[in-house]
Amino acid sequence: MTTTTREPESDVAELERVTIRFAGDSGDGMQLTGTQFTRTAAVFGNDISTLPDFPAEIRAPAGSLPGVSGFQISFSSTDIHTPGDQPDVLVAMNPAALKTNIVDLPPGGALIVNSDAFTQQNLNKAAYATNPLTDGSLKAFTVFEIPISTLNERSLDGLDMTSKQKDLTKNFFALGLMFWLYERSMEPTIHWIDSKFSARPVIAEANKRALKAGYAFGETTEIFHTHYRVRPAKLPPGTYRNITGNEATALGFLAASRLAGRPLFYGSYPITPASDILHQLSGYKVFGVKTFQAEDEIAAIGAAIGASYGGSLGLTASSGPGIALKTEAMGLAVMVELPLVVVDVQRAGPSTGMPTKNEQADLLQLMFGRNSDSPVPIVAPATPGECFDLAIEAWRLALKYMTPVAYLSDAFLATGSEPWRIPAIEDLPKIGVENATDAGTFRPYLRDPDTLARPWAVPGTPGLEHRIGGLEKADVTGNVSYDPDNHHRMQTLRAAKIAGIARDIAPLEVFGPETGDLLILGWGSTYGAIRSAVERLQADGRSVAHAHLRHLNPFPANTESVLRSYRRVLIPEVNLGQLLMLIRARYLIDAVGYDRVRGKPFRIAEIVAEAERVLAEARA
Amino acid sequence: MTQTNGRSTAGSQPVPPQPPLSPENAAVIQLTRKDFVSDQEVRWCPGCGDYSILAQTQKVMPDFGYPKENIVFISGIGCSGRLPYYMNTYGFHTIHGRAPTLATGLKAARPDLMVWVITGDGDALSIGGNHVIHSMRRNVDIKLVMFNNRIYGLTKGQASPTSEFGKRTKSTPLGSVDTPIVPLTIALAAEASFVARSVDTHTEHLQGTLERAGRHHGSAFVEVLQNCNIFNDGAWRDFTDREVREDRMLVLEHGKPMIFGKDRDRGIRLDGLRPEVVTIGQDGITEADLLVHDETAADPFLALMLSRMSYPDFPVPVGVLRAVERPTHDRLIAEQIDTAIAKSGAGDLSRVLAGGETWTVE
Numbered sequence: 001m002t003t004t005t006r007e008p009e010s011d012v013a014e015l016e017r018v019t020i021r022f023a024g025d026s027g028d029g030m031q032l033t034g035t036q037f038t039r040t041a042a043v044f045g046n047d048i049s050t051l052p053d054f055p056a057e058i059r060a061p062a063g064s065l066p067g068v069s070g071f072q073i074s075f076s077s078t079d080i081h082t083p084g085d086q087p088d089v090l091v092a093m094n095p096a097a098l099k100t101n102i103v104d105l106p107p108g109g110a111l112i113v114n115s116d117a118f119t120q121q122n123l124n125k126a127a128y129a130t131n132p133l134t135d136g137s138l139k140a141f142t143v144f145e146i147p148i149s150t151l152n153e154r155s156l157d158g159l160d161m162t163s164k165q166k167d168l169t170k171n172f173f174a175l176g177l178m179f180w181l182y183e184r185s186m187e188p189t190i191h192w193i194d195s196k197f198s199a200r201p202v203i204a205e206a207n208k209r210a211l212k213a214g215y216a217f218g219e220t221t222e223i224f225h226t227h228y229r230v231r232p233a234k235l236p237p238g239t240y241r242n243i244t245g246n247e248a249t250a251l252g253f254l255a256a257s258r259l260a261g262r263p264l265f266y267g268s269y270p271i272t273p274a275s276d277i278l279h280q281l282s283g284y285k286v287f288g289v290k291t292f293q294a295e296d297e298i299a300a301i302g303a304a305i306g307a308s309y310g311g312s313l314g315l316t317a318s319s320g321p322g323i324a325l326k327t328e329a330m331g332l333a334v335m336v337e338l339p340l341v342v343v344d345v346q347r348a349g350p351s352t353g354m355p356t357k358n359e360q361a362d363l364l365q366l367m368f369g370r371n372s373d374s375p376v377p378i379v380a381p382a383t384p385g386e387c388f389d390l391a392i393e394a395w396r397l398a399l400k401y402m403t404p405v406a407y408l409s410d411a412f413l414a415t416g417s418e419p420w421r422i423p424a425i426e427d428l429p430k431i432g433v434e435n436a437t438d439a440g441t442f443r444p445y446l447r448d449p450d451t452l453a454r455p456w457a458v459p460g461t462p463g464l465e466h467r468i469g470g471l472e473k474a475d476v477t478g479n480v481s482y483d484p485d486n487h488h489r490m491q492t493l494r495a496a497k498i499a500g501i502a503r504d505i506a507p508l509e510v511f512g513p514e515t516g517d518l519l520i521l522g523w524g525s526t527y528g529a530i531r532s533a534v535e536r537l538q539a540d541g542r543s544v545a546h547a548h549l550r551h552l553n554p555f556p557a558n559t560e561s562v563l564r565s566y567r568r569v570l571i572p573e574v575n576l577g578q579l580l581m582l583i584r585a586r587y588l589i590d591a592v593g594y595d596r597v598r599g600k601p602f603r604i605a606e607i608v609a610e611a612e613r614v615l616a617e618a619r620a
Numbered sequence: 621m622t623q624t625n626g627r628s629t630a631g632s633q634p635v636p637p638q639p640p641l642s643p644e645n646a647a648v649i650q651l652t653r654k655d656f657v658s659d660q661e662v663r664w665c666p667g668c669g670d671y672s673i674l675a676q677t678q679k680v681m682p683d684f685g686y687p688k689e690n691i692v693f694i695s696g697i698g699c700s701g702r703l704p705y706y707m708n709t710y711g712f713h714t715i716h717g718r719a720p721t722l723a724t725g726l727k728a729a730r731p732d733l734m735v736w737v738i739t740g741d742g743d744a745l746s747i748g749g750n751h752v753i754h755s756m757r758r759n760v761d762i763k764l765v766m767f768n769n770r771i772y773g774l775t776k777g778q779a780s781p782t783s784e785f786g787k788r789t790k791s792t793p794l795g796s797v798d799t800p801i802v803p804l805t806i807a808l809a810a811e812a813s814f815v816a817r818s819v820d821t822h823t824e825h826l827q828g829t830l831e832r833a834g835r836h837h838g839s840a841f842v843e844v845l846q847n848c849n850i851f852n853d854g855a856w857r858d859f860t861d862r863e864v865r866e867d868r869m870l871v872l873e874h875g876k877p878m879i880f881g882k883d884r885d886r887g888i889r890l891d892g893l894r895p896e897v898v899t900i901g902q903d904g905i906t907e908a909d910l911l912v913h914d915e916t917a918a919d920p921f922l923a924l925m926l927s928r929m930s931y932p933d934f935p936v937p938v939g940v941l942r943a944v945e946r947p948t949h950d951r952l953i954a955e956q957i958d959t960a961i962a963k964s965g966a967g968d969l970s971r972v973l974a975g976g977e978t979w980t981v982e
């Protein structure tokens with residue numbers, strides 16, 4: 001490739017939205033590159049949505065196909081809901097990254113490759129029989145071959161580093177190039193490098209030089225004829241930050257603790273993709289948060305129940321396999337009617353499944369995965385930012401109704417990010433909590449007539465000494481009871497308590513016409529793809545609406561009337577039809593499902609196509 | 621912190637001040653055994669060893685100086701699991717094997733409470749083995765009392781993890797093929813800071829042992845040899861019966877030579893790395909040749925050796941094998957919080973919500 005130095009030209013094209021995917025070896029720093037681009041775009045004021053996609057192996061063999069790590073970011077001057085179906089630009093740092101990602105690049109898409117990495121050895125590792133850069137197989141794309149390793153190493157001349165260390169900075173070269181291409185400032189990243197590597201000035205210098213070299217390369221070579229501008233998005237006024245679902249979840253629980261005026265206790269066992277919640281909460285010592293890394297999943301929930309018994313907000317989180325271990329203890333919490341929140345950051349299963357990949361297939365596990373009739377409320381955030389609100393909602397329900405609450409996040413929400421308007425804590429409604437103190441009137445299972453909640457009497461309260469446990473309770477007194485009629489009454493009361501929550505939750509809202517041909521009903525992280533698909537369908541004149549459930553047990557009171565307002569109901573899920581089963585069973589509505597269980601979020605186009613199919617079928 | 625031969629026995633971590641158990645409170649509160657008896661009818665089989673354990677537990681409770689609302693009994697599943705219902709304190713009958721986990725969370729959240737865990741050999745060492753180990757190594761300030769009857773009673777007579785090799789039970793008609801676990805060895809290996817053993821029918825000794833456990837700061841593991849007269853009657857009879865106990869059991873006393881026998885003429889001497897039973901007065905052996913018990917020894921070698929002594933080769937040791945002080949789990953957690961707040965001030969939620977970089981949309 002020949003490059004000619006010249007004056008920077010001002011050839012700028014305006015774009016509404018761009019989607020970039022960085023892909024490389026899991027040791028190449030692709031997650032860092034993507035995160036830095038995200039921060040920069042967010043601070044600039046674009047709407048953003050991200051999708052990290054990484055292997056479970058920490059360092060799979062270098063150059064191998066399983067070792068490829070990717071990070072997709074979509075940034076826009078308008079409101080967006082997903083990280084983009086397909087990238088406009090693919091940055092592939094080696095042949096394996098090219099091979100695993102090229103299938104997603106549409107014809108005409110821009111492909112930037114590190115040509116230095118296309119050695120025979122790396123081609124062999126990626127199982128390429130011939131070099132794709134020379135065999136014509138990339139004809140459909142606009143290919144930019146750049147010897148990133150060589151150019152980067154040259155920019156680091158004179159620094160006291162090994163070649164291997166120098167090579168590790170090449171992701172910053174690629175980042176600098178993308179900053180130039182999309183008119184981004186390098187300042188936020190330079191600040192980040194300075195603070196991150198303050199103790200290692202040589203590394204800091206190398207990363208900064210690499211970044212600037214990539215930027216300068218874009219500016220001074222002729223290979224890119226244009227660079228692009230994506231203006232800030234018109235988001236509602238407020239102060240924003242970028243946030244992932246796991247971050248928002250942890251912050252939501254911290255806020256719930258403040259709003260309820262009760263200390264937070266978090267019992268947890270490490271598991272992907274929930275561990276970040278433990279990492280984050282363990283940093284909140286100044287808020288009095290107590291975190292406990294337990295010996296196993298059972299101990300984690302046991303300790304949380306113990307803390308709730310003592311008057312704290314007992315919280316535990318895991319993913320599907322860990323939830324399986326916690327189910328007996330959840331049943332205990334149902335029986336003793338103590339407040340508890342159980343977070344399931346869902347991942348692809350069954351069994352160990354694909355730990356870093358997305359799925360929303362634990363709904364029925366949380367709904368029914370306990371012995372006997374053992375109902376718990378279930379809430380599910382729809383976006384990373386909403387994880388904050390639903391964490392607070394989970395505690396509101398747990399405390400008001402004295403019940404364990406299941407909170408269903410997933411890998412996509414947990415690691416994906418979006419701009420989040422920072423709430424003012426004083427604007428958030430307080431969570432009222434009362435503890436029993438009057439020995440004269442206290443009965444362990446005397447229920448509040450409105451909520452059916454039993455009183456919360458914590459140890460240390462004089463005169464209220466009482467015993468609870470997993471054996472069936474006599475109504476009102478809470479003594480052990482084997483009375484047949486009492487058991488029937490208690491089973492009914494427990495079910496009625498949870499069902500009654502339907503009166504106390506927000507109604508199901510509809511986006512689009514109030515009646516029409518088709519309602520697309522979703523829950524959890526499919527929100528973005530469904531909403532974008534519905535916007536497209538509506539723009540094409542289709543009579544389609546979108547409703548998204550945040551409460552999955554019980555359903556909002558108006559759910560049936562919403563569903564019956566449309567000729568057809570389509571339920572896309574990243575599982576084989578779990579909400580579909582609940583809706584059909586509950587309302588006898590002939591809803592149809594659409595499932596794509598690929599470890600990845602839905603694409604907008606998939607849902608549009610399925611909706612068109614259902615609409616056509618209805619017309620026929 | 622205890623000192624032995626000038627050495628610190630509590631490891632390298634400093635021992636933070638403990639909230640004092642308050643004997644003066646005991647005087648002010650003036651509770652009696654009756655205050656700890658709940659209104660629930662006791663429903664163990666007639667003749668069960670649990671009755672005695674319950675009675676001794678109720679007897680020692682007033683001595684600790686805690687108001688009864690600050691005492692919590694947490695149990696798992698099995699016959700032992702019913703004990704909290706009979707104590708007029710706060711009580712939580714949990715699920716099989718998991719009582720130590722709830723106790724850990726409760727004590728971490730509420731350091732002001734006195735927390736007892738009531739469990740059995742199956743509950744503690746089979747299904748709950750992991751939790752016992754980890755609550756002990758963390759030095760969770762709980763008093764775990766394990767009723768050991770070497771059988772599953774509530775499920776009507778299957779082999780337990782402490783049943784003898786070859787034991788014939790309903791689930792092992794040709795004899796158990798499993799080697800039994802020695803509970804005290806497990807507790808010591810798990811770094812329990814207090815390890816003791818007593819016997820259901822030796823009421824005075826049991827009271828004294830429970831009293832010691834209750835006054836210990838940290839994880840206390842107490843094995844009570846308990847008789848299930850329905851499914852495993854006489855499991856410990858060979859050495860606990862009144863006629864033989866003095867000859868077949870060794871009552872440990874801190875700082876005293878290990879002497880046993882009706883005539884107080886037999887003792888334990890170290891022969892190389894192994895203990896041996898000797899007779900005082902024979903072959904020139906005097907009291908000075910005997911091992912002296914040291915429950916506060918920093919290393920657990922002596923306690924481990926004692927935990928391995930079993931009938932009929934040795935007299936069975938009862939009493940406190942080990943009692944050392946080290947920082948408790950709840951205090952270490954609280955200290956980290958106190959230190960963080962002292963250093964950085966109480967948390968500012970608005971600042972944390974804003975995170976690092978922000979931007980404003982007008």
